[in-house]
Amino acid sequence: MSEQFIDQDPQETQEWIEAFEAVVAFESSEKAKHLIATLIEKARQHGIDMPYSANTPYINTIPAEQQVNYAGNLKLEQKLRAMLRWNAMAMVVRANKTTSVGGHIASYASSCTLYEVGMNHFFKGPNHQQGADLVFFQGHTAPGMYSRAFMEGRLTEEDLRNFRQEVDGKGLSSYPHPWLMSDFWQFPTVSMGLGPLMAIYQARFMKYMQARKMAETEGRKVWAFLGDGEMDEPESRGAIQLATREKLDNLIFVVNCNLQRLDGPVRGNGKIIQELEAFFRGAGWNVIKVIWGSGWDVLLQKDKSGKLIQRMGEVVDGEYQAYKAKDGAFVRKHFFGKYPETAALVEDMTDDEIFRLTRGGHSPRKIYNAYMKATETKGQPTVILAKTVKGYGMGPYGEAANTAHQQKKLDLDGLKYFRDRFAIPISDEELEKDVPFYKPADDSEVMQYMKAQREKLGGSLPQRNDHAKPLPVPELSSFKMMLDGTG
Numbered sequence: 001m002s003e004q005f006i007d008q009d010p011q012e013t014q015e016w017i018e019a020f021e022a023v024v025a026f027e028s029s030e031k032a033k034h035l036i037a038t039l040i041e042k043a044r045q046h047g048i049d050m051p052y053s054a055n056t057p058y059i060n061t062i063p064a065e066q067q068v069n070y071a072g073n074l075k076l077e078q079k080l081r082a083m084l085r086w087n088a089m090a091m092v093v094r095a096n097k098t099t100s101v102g103g104h105i106a107s108y109a110s111s112c113t114l115y116e117v118g119m120n121h122f123f124k125g126p127n128h129q130q131g132a133d134l135v136f137f138q139g140h141t142a143p144g145m146y147s148r149a150f151m152e153g154r155l156t157e158e159d160l161r162n163f164r165q166e167v168d169g170k171g172l173s174s175y176p177h178p179w180l181m182s183d184f185w186q187f188p189t190v191s192m193g194l195g196p197l198m199a200i201y202q203a204r205f206m207k208y209m210q211a212r213k214m215a216e217t218e219g220r221k222v223w224a225f226l227g228d229g230e231m232d233e234p235e236s237r238g239a240i241q242l243a244t245r246e247k248l249d250n251l252i253f254v255v256n257c258n259l260q261r262l263d264g265p266v267r268g269n270g271k272i273i274q275e276l277e278a279f280f281r282g283a284g285w286n287v288i289k290v291i292w293g294s295g296w297d298v299l300l301q302k303d304k305s306g307k308l309i310q311r312m313g314e315v316v317d318g319e320y321q322a323y324k325a326k327d328g329a330f331v332r333k334h335f336f337g338k339y340p341e342t343a344a345l346v347e348d349m350t351d352d353e354i355f356r357l358t359r360g361g362h363s364p365r366k367i368y369n370a371y372m373k374a375t376e377t378k379g380q381p382t383v384i385l386a387k388t389v390k391g392y393g394m395g396p397y398g399e400a401a402n403t404a405h406q407q408k409k410l411d412l413d414g415l416k417y418f419r420d421r422f423a424i425p426i427s428d429e430e431l432e433k434d435v436p437f438y439k440p441a442d443d444s445e446v447m448q449y450m451k452a453q454r455e456k457l458g459g460s461l462p463q464r465n466d467h468a469k470p471l472p473v474p475e476l477s478s479f480k481m482m483l484d485g486t487g
Contacts, residue, residue, distance in 0.1 A: 054278035058271070058313040060360060061288045064297040067369045072120050074364060076449045080151075081112050082422035083438055083446075085393060087147035088112075089410070089418060090435045091163045096408040097435075101164035103174070106391035106404040108144030110258040110361070111225065114386055115144060117367040118223065119461070120453040122375065126465055128458025130219035134206075135461055136199045138225040138256065139175040139190030140405075145462060146172055149184070150439065151450060152460055157437055178464055186464045192227070193235030196253065199224035200239045203251035203381070221375060222251050228272045229261030237279070243381040244284035252374045253280075253383040256361065258390040259317045264402045268318035273385045286382040288370045293358030299345050307341040314338075324389050324400035328355030361388035393421050 007013055024032045040050050085108070092103035108115075115137075124133040137145055146163065149155040155172070162171040166180070173180035175190040189195035203222040209215035230236055243251055257273050259266055266272045273289060281287045291312075292300075299308060315335065323331045328351030336342045336354070346354055360366045367386065374382040391404035397414035398404045410418065415431050418424075424438050440447055454460055476483075 054281040055274050056277065056289070057309050058274065058291060059289070059300065059309060060291055060366065062290075062366075062369050062373060064294075064301075067365065068372060070365050070368050072364075072368075072453070073449060076446050077116060077120060077364060079446045080450055081116050082424065083151065083440070084116070084144060084147045085109055085112050086418065086422055086424045087150060087160070087437050087439075088143035090437055091143045091146060091160050092408055093410055093415070094161065094435050095163045095165065099165070101174075103143060103164060103408055104140040104405065105143075105407055105410075106258075106260075106394065106398060107138065107140035107227070107256075108147075109392045109394060110388040110390050111138065111141055111256045112144060112392075113362050113364055113367060114225065114254055114256060114388070115141070115148075117364050117371060119148065120450075121368065121457075122221075122371050123223065123457060123461050124220065125454065125457050125459030125461055126463060131216065132458065132461075132463075133221045133223060134186065134199075134202055136187050136189050136195040136222075136224040137176050137462060138195065138227055138230070139192070140227070141225070142173070142175055145176075149460070150437065151447070152454070153442075154460060160437060176462070183464055184462055186462055192230040193233030195224050196226055196230075196237075197235045197239055199251060199253070200243045200248065200381075203248045204242065204246050206250060207246060207248065217250070220250065222248075224251075224253050226253060226255050227261070228255055228257040228259065228276070229266045231255060231272075231276060232261075232266075240280065240283050240285065240381075247379050248381045249378050251381040252371075253285075253381070255383060255385050256388055257385055258361075258388045259321055260390040260400075260402070260405055262405055265318050265321060267316070269316050271317055273387060276383070276385055280383045284380060286374070286377045286380050288373055288382060288384045290360035290363075290366045290370050290384060290386040292360050292366075292387075293363040294365055295357045299357075302345055303341075305341040307339045308345060311335065311338055311342050321400050321402075328352055331355060359387045359389055361386035362392060393418060395421060 020032065020035070023035060043050050088108045089105050092105050095101050095103055118135075122133075123135055124130060126132045143163065146155060146160060150157070150160055158170065159172055162168075164174050165171040166173060173185070175188070176185040177188045177190075178185045179188075187195070187198060189198075199222050206215075206217040206220060206222065210217040226236065255276060257266075257276075259272060267275065273291065277287050277289060303309065319334070323335060331354050332343075332346060332351060336346050370384045370386070374384060389400050391398040391400060391407070393399065394404070394407075394410075394414070395417050397410055397417055398407045401407075412431060415435060416428065419426055419431065426436055426438060430436055
């Protein structure tokens with residue numbers, strides 16, 4: 001609506017709104033979209049300039065009432081994620097106690113749920129009847145993949161102790177690379193931008209093979225896990241229109257929008273999720289935003305004034321980071337306190353309850369529904385924009401801090417905080433001596449669940465197999481013409 005326009009008949013406007021809401025409630029959202037599109041087309045025929053926006057409100061694409069039930073055991077998966085985060089962190093901290101080999105704690109801490117929902121329910125392994133999915137893992141989350149392989153028994157504790165220490169041939173490579181770990185990593189995804197570019201062309205090649213009946217690739221998906229800062233790389237964006245043109249509905253981008261890059265905010269005074277939504281939607285992709293966790297659903301339902309959605313759209317990324325780096329009282333005052341209507345929404349909540357309102361990328365239910373919708377989409381590629389917290393679980397020792405990406409170490413207090421935050425059964429005495437890895441007994445409920453889920457999906461990932469049959473070598477006489485010509 002134009003800011004200069006003064007509505008002389010607000011009652012008529014309200015009647016139009018109520019009529020539209022009735023269509024949504026009693027007919028369908030598809031009918032509602034048809035009506036809007038028809039009205040816009042009619043307006044343009046009358047010469048009325050209708051401004052175009054590729055952005056939707058700063059809320060989840062899939063509303064709570066359209067969610068399906070989660071298919072897994074949420075309690076066991078929460079325990080599993082805690083252990084995976086601990087071992088991934090311990091790997092980096094141990095490696096940097098006596099060396100300066102580097103590594104990243106905060107990246108996997110923020111994206112663990114994104115990966116684990118896929119690992120437990122979506123990513124098909126090499127033994128699946130439809131064939132394996134291809135997963136391009138974000139490079140800086142490699143410790144998390146090693147952590148899971150350790151839990152599955154594919155890597156040993158000695159392997160983890162040699163993270164980034166490969167000179168004696170026993171180490172784990174810094175980033176995904178099949179040349180360095182030929183039976184583990186399937187694709188190299190660092191330098192940044194290589195993953196998205198390769199994923200697009202891999203998805204296209206799979207469609208090519210299917211169309212020419214050279215391979216059965218129907219049902220297989222290509223997943224590319226990316227960072228929001230990584231999406232600024234020219235390679236990351238360079239072929240996205242190819243994906244639309246080729247109708248690559250076997251391609252799913254998952255962008256971990258933790259709002260932080262190598263050295264600070266991705267968009268301190270902007271909104272990277274809105275920017276990426278417009279970019280991908282304008283290029284013809286199906287865009288699914290996963291911004292808010294389940295706790296926000298109640299507040300959005302109570303928000304009869306529309307001020308909460310307005311406030312969500314006003315706040316820039318730098319402010320959102322400040323909220324997560326502070327506490328609930330700070331969020332109450334600076335986020336909800338902007339308007340009386342939003343302040344009233346949380347007046348019966350404690351500061352701790354406000355601070356525990358999660359971002360969508362840490363909600364298994366929200367991620368599960370986004371993945372389900374993405375795998376069912378036909379005729380176009382999908383990008384999932386999932387909002388997370390960099391260094392999730394690190395609290396005052398790095399969570400949402402500008403320095404989180406470069407953090408390689410935690411002192412004793414930081415280790416104790418991380419342990420307590422994720423309820424890892426390791427004593428103070430053990431931490432004072434070392435940073436031990438944690439793995440429950442193989443017959444424990446959480447281990448049995450983890451292995452059963454991967455077995456149903458066709459085996460462990462990442463995994464690189466070379467099953468290609470050798471090609472027959474032609475006789476030298478086959479090249480007679482070329483040999484004669486060159487001598």
